Every structure is written in C-alpha cells, then in structure tokens.
Amino acid sequence: MSNCNENHDSFRHSIEVKSKSPTIIQTIILFTFVSLLPFCFLAAEQKKEQNKFQMYNGKIIRSISIEIRDIFDETDSGSLYKTINGVKVNTREQVIRRELLIKEGEAFDNFKLYETERVLRALRFLRNIELSVSPDGDFVDIKVRVQDTWTLIPKLGYSTGDGKEKKFIGIAESDLLGYGKRAELGYAEEDNRRTVQTVWEDPRLWGTEQRLAAAYLQRNDGELSFFSLDRPFRSFLDTYSWGIEGNDVDTIGRLFENGDEYYIYRQRLLDLGFNYTLSSARNPEDEVSRYSFGWAINNARFYNATLKDYEDLSLNPAELLHDEALRPENRRFSGPTFLYEYVKPDFISSNYIDKFDRTEDYNLGIDFTTRLFFAPELTGSNNDSVLLTSNLAKGWRAGEGAFTRGEFGLSSRIERGLGLQNSLFRTEWNFFKVFSPSFYKESFIGRHTFASAFSLDYGWELDKDRQFLLGADTGLRGYDARTFDGDKRFLLNIEDRIYLV
Structure with missing residues (x-):
C-alpha cells in the first residue's frame, strides 16, 4: 500500500x-x-446503513444536470487562484456523463446512484463528488457536482537518503485537454541506470467501454514495454469483462547481499495473457461472484552477463561472482487459466489516508480470489x-x-x-x-x-x-x-x- x-x-x-x-x-x-x-x-x-435516497426507488429520472467546478471556488480570492482556474482546461461534461450508471428516463435505483459515486471518485482528476436527488411527484431530478484538480504535474527531484543517488525530471498529465486521458514523460537516473519513460492511458478508448494502457522504458541496460487492452469491471453492476495484456522485459538482473550486487545476469521475460470474466449476482449490493477463464504464457530466459552489461551498470567484473550455478533456470509456462472471485461490497469512504x-x-x-494456471x-x-x-x-x-x-x-x-x-x-x-x-x-x-x-x-x-x-x-x-x-x-x-x- x-x-x-x-x-x-x-x-x-x-x-x-x-x-x-x-x-x-x-x-x-x-x-x-x-x-x-x-x-x-x-x-x-x-449490515449496511440504508441510503437516504432509498425511498425514491422506482421513480422516473426526469433530468440529470452536471456541474463541474473550477479547481478553486469563487470564495478563494487572489489573482493566482484565478490564473490557475483559467489555465486548467476543465473536464468536459461528456467525460462525466459517460461514467454515470443512472440514465434519464429510467427508474431510479439507489444502488446505481451509490455505485456512480464510487465510479466518479475513482477518477484521479476529480474530487469532492456530490450527487443529490430532488423528488417531484413520480419523478426525480438528479444533480451531479464534481470539482476539478490540477493535473499537469512537473516532476523534478534529487535524493540520496536511502544510500542510492536518485535524479529525475519529467511531466505528467492525467486529464489531457479535459478528456480524462493520461500521458507521462520522464527521465531518471538511479543505481547506475538511466531511464527514459513514456506512459499513455486512455480509460475510454474512442469513447467506448474499452481501456487502453501502454508504457515504454528505454534504459542503458535494456528496455521494458507494456501493453493492455481491456474492458474492466467499473462497478458491481457490470456483468462481464475481458482483457489482453503483454509485458516484455530485456534488462540486466541483479542479486544482492548486504546492499551490493554479487551476481548479475541478462534476462529476457515475456508475459502474455487473455481472460474473459462473467459476473453473477442476484443482488450485487450484497455479494458478487465472478468466474474467469483465459490463456497465459510466461516465458523467462536467462543468460550470462557480457562485459558491456558490467559497463552499463558501472560494475567491476573482478568484484562480482561468476558462478553459473547462481544463474536462474529458464522457465516457460503456457496453458489455460481459471479464476474465481467472491466479493461482498461494504465500502467506507475516507480522506486523509x-x-x-x-x-x-x-x-x-470480503474479497476472495483463487486462480489456477x-x-x-x-x-x-x-x-x-x-x-x-x-x-x-x-x-x-x-x-x-x-x-x-x-x-x-x-x-x-x-x-x-x-x-x-x-x-x-x-x-x-x-x-x-x-x-x-x-x-x-x-x-x-x-x-x-x-x-x-x-x-x-x-x-x-x-x-x-x-x-x-x-x-x-x-x-x-x-x-x-x-x-x-x-x-x-x-x-x-x-x-x-x-x-x-
């Protein structure tokens, strides 16, 4: 954590x-x-506390209005606050609306409202989520109020507190142009490794239910790449999900003793996987069971380090062991996977954690998961x-x-x-x-x-x-x-x- x-x-x-x-x-x-x-x-x-909007179940949702507040409220005086509000591109209403589990014209459901709050709170670029319900006869009007946060984060740092010298510089944006997309670019030096990192995440690819994430790290001792395309479970009301992902690593592996490397090796790791999951629940407010099947490939190959590998990490070969018995054995696992998950929702909301x-x-x-490969x-x-x-x-x-x-x-x-x-x-x-x-x-x-x-x-x-x-x-x-x-x-x-x- x-x-x-x-x-x-x-x-x-x-x-x-x-x-x-x-x-x-x-x-x-x-x-x-x-x-x-x-x-x-x-x-x-x-036993869960009854939500204060439970009595409106079954009424027709007549309207849903959305209010997106600036980073700083009007009560915050000063030109700096106004400048920040003016520079930040506000999250677009369509980004909020597509996350709502409640729709105009449908019957009001208290649990859907509760789940909608959770879904919106999970968006890292929003805070102070408030959903209110106003009854009018057989109808209800719902107001969604959210507040933007500053999402363009420059990163610059230097530290030696843990015995390792670290330097990093970069920039990250988690609400690009108000569309909720995330992009990162950074450079870091640590443990004689120099890394250039790029990350892209689109939680709603082309406005669909699909999520795309990709990352690439170029280091002086190798490279790492990651790709994921999935339809995740965003709430307990979702009935299915699926995912495809791949992870490719070509770097130098290291073994340590008393804080120092005593053996290094070249490693090539490839992980590929696919899964499809069905969710079954008579009452998702009380409990949910999920059944997943898929296919996975885990391939790990290990090789003796070359002189260039020692140079890349600024290590002296004479000071390290060269016993091939220390080198990990090659591994390859390929086959079907089966997963079962049992969840009893009982959420607590808190800040300052x-x-x-x-x-x-x-x-x-309870959140219980078991997987067989x-x-x-x-x-x-x-x-x-x-x-x-x-x-x-x-x-x-x-x-x-x-x-x-x-x-x-x-x-x-x-x-x-x-x-x-x-x-x-x-x-x-x-x-x-x-x-x-x-x-x-x-x-x-x-x-x-x-x-x-x-x-x-x-x-x-x-x-x-x-x-x-x-x-x-x-x-x-x-x-x-x-x-x-x-x-x-x-x-x-x-x-x-x-x-x-």
Whole structure:
C-alpha cells in the first residue's frame, strides 16, 4: 500500500525465520485453509446503513444536470487562484456523463446512484463528488457536482537518503485537454541506470467501454514495454469483462547481499495473457461472484552477463561472482487459466489516508480470489506444472474515523518430478485512524492520521531470480537500500501523518 513519504515518524523492524520447507500436502492444506477463510467471516458482516435516497426507488429520472467546478471556488480570492482556474482546461461534461450508471428516463435505483459515486471518485482528476436527488411527484431530478484538480504535474527531484543517488525530471498529465486521458514523460537516473519513460492511458478508448494502457522504458541496460487492452469491471453492476495484456522485459538482473550486487545476469521475460470474466449476482449490493477463464504464457530466459552489461551498470567484473550455478533456470509456462472471485461490497469512504483531502473508497467486505494456471508440456511448457494463487482480504470498522483491513495470500507452483517450487505465503494488515483538524487558537495547524502497517512474506524454494530485499527503498527507514536480503521478510510500521494543507 502506498503511504505518504513526508513527516512520518516510523518504527520498522525486520526478522528472519528459519524452518523446514513445507511438503506438497502441507501447502495444499494451507491453500485450502486460505480458500475457505471467507466463509468464516460471513456471519460477521455488518449490515449496511440504508441510503437516504432509498425511498425514491422506482421513480422516473426526469433530468440529470452536471456541474463541474473550477479547481478553486469563487470564495478563494487572489489573482493566482484565478490564473490557475483559467489555465486548467476543465473536464468536459461528456467525460462525466459517460461514467454515470443512472440514465434519464429510467427508474431510479439507489444502488446505481451509490455505485456512480464510487465510479466518479475513482477518477484521479476529480474530487469532492456530490450527487443529490430532488423528488417531484413520480419523478426525480438528479444533480451531479464534481470539482476539478490540477493535473499537469512537473516532476523534478534529487535524493540520496536511502544510500542510492536518485535524479529525475519529467511531466505528467492525467486529464489531457479535459478528456480524462493520461500521458507521462520522464527521465531518471538511479543505481547506475538511466531511464527514459513514456506512459499513455486512455480509460475510454474512442469513447467506448474499452481501456487502453501502454508504457515504454528505454534504459542503458535494456528496455521494458507494456501493453493492455481491456474492458474492466467499473462497478458491481457490470456483468462481464475481458482483457489482453503483454509485458516484455530485456534488462540486466541483479542479486544482492548486504546492499551490493554479487551476481548479475541478462534476462529476457515475456508475459502474455487473455481472460474473459462473467459476473453473477442476484443482488450485487450484497455479494458478487465472478468466474474467469483465459490463456497465459510466461516465458523467462536467462543468460550470462557480457562485459558491456558490467559497463552499463558501472560494475567491476573482478568484484562480482561468476558462478553459473547462481544463474536462474529458464522457465516457460503456457496453458489455460481459471479464476474465481467472491466479493461482498461494504465500502467506507475516507480522506486523509493516502491522498490528503481527496475522498477514496475502501472495501471492508470480503474479497476472495483463487486462480489456477495449468501449464502442461502438451501446450508448450518446459514441464507439466500447475501454478496456484489464492488471496483473501477483509476489513472492519474500528470506531469513528477508523478502520482496519487485512490480507492473506498464498502462491505456489507444483512441477512434475520437482514438487513445490517458488512458494510464498504473505499477509498484510493496516490500521488507520483519521483525527479531526487541529487548531491553535483560531489558526489551522494541520490534521493527523494515525497509521500502522504489518506485513510478512514467507517464501520457500524460491526461483533464483526472486529475492526479498529490505531497506529504505522498501520501507525500512534508517537503513540504506537493500540492507537485508533473504527468503523471509517481516515489516512493522507505525506512523503519525501530519497534513498541513
């Protein structure tokens, strides 16, 4: 989970646990346990509060008006505010209207209104989403009020706090010309790597339900490219989704010990996938089940590093190991995938968690996913294999302005003749408490959010290119980047976040 990086007081601790590797039977039992956990929580679900517009269900929607407010309200005086409002191209009404799940002439449905609010809040270029309903006999009139945000973000920075020198410059726009499209261009230097990055995202390709995302990174040690075209689930009312994506990586891989590289290799990774998902729900306000099938190809090839690879990373070959036994084994998995997801919507809306005063939605209901990837030799895999993944998330309210949310996850690979490979058990827990604004006499001096996070990664028989690292760049403050390495990782963080704006 992302956290604010400024003004945090943190305590983090890491510990390594050693034990014997679990057997296949133990892993299957653990996988089954994680898979059945959601049903243990069914009785503990809290009944949702009835929405104040529930009594208007069935009335005909006569009109829907949309008001898009400037970044700064008219009450904000000063030429700077007026200049910013004038420079920013306002989000276009058609961008807002196409996201609405409610339509003029249809019967009003309170849940559709509730879902529309969530959909609009998910748009990163909008804030202060308000939907109001005015009844008039057998009709209702709906008003949608949103507020623009400043979306053209210049990026310029330099840091050495984690033991690594970082430089970056770039620009990002998330509401290009008011159409809601995102574009980024940037240059960065880090770890002797120089990167030029370009990103493009169109959440409504040609005004359709389809979403397009593409990225390309050119580095001095190789290149990375990503492409995705899909029709995502935007709300619990959607009945189907599909997606196609590809990821191609040709870079130098590195293994670390005590913060320094001790072995490097050339890696070529190719991931391709397609999926089609059906959503089934008698009452999507209460629970949703999703069934997905598709095809995936994961191809990983590893080669010895060349002299040029060492030069690209400014490394001295004499100071690193050259044992080919350290090089990861080639892998190829190809075959059908099957996924099941069970969701109980129970959202809480809060600001001052990750995005300052921007309100975000967090699902405290059950979200359970399990995926099976069958990869036999018959379909081009290196070995008969089954890859399985299971994840469970659940949250609870903890008083006014507070909530906690936890996740359990398990992933593993079973290969013929090799048994369990690349297995991982992980858990993560977060707690947030948002306090009221603080004042000194009549002057606003900030807001506080208490946040704590706990995470545990426990791996066994991991692939050689999969290494857990812990340091300043992964949340362990007070240490250099990649100070610790291993196949087990524990992290505890306690923060008092202070927001001065």
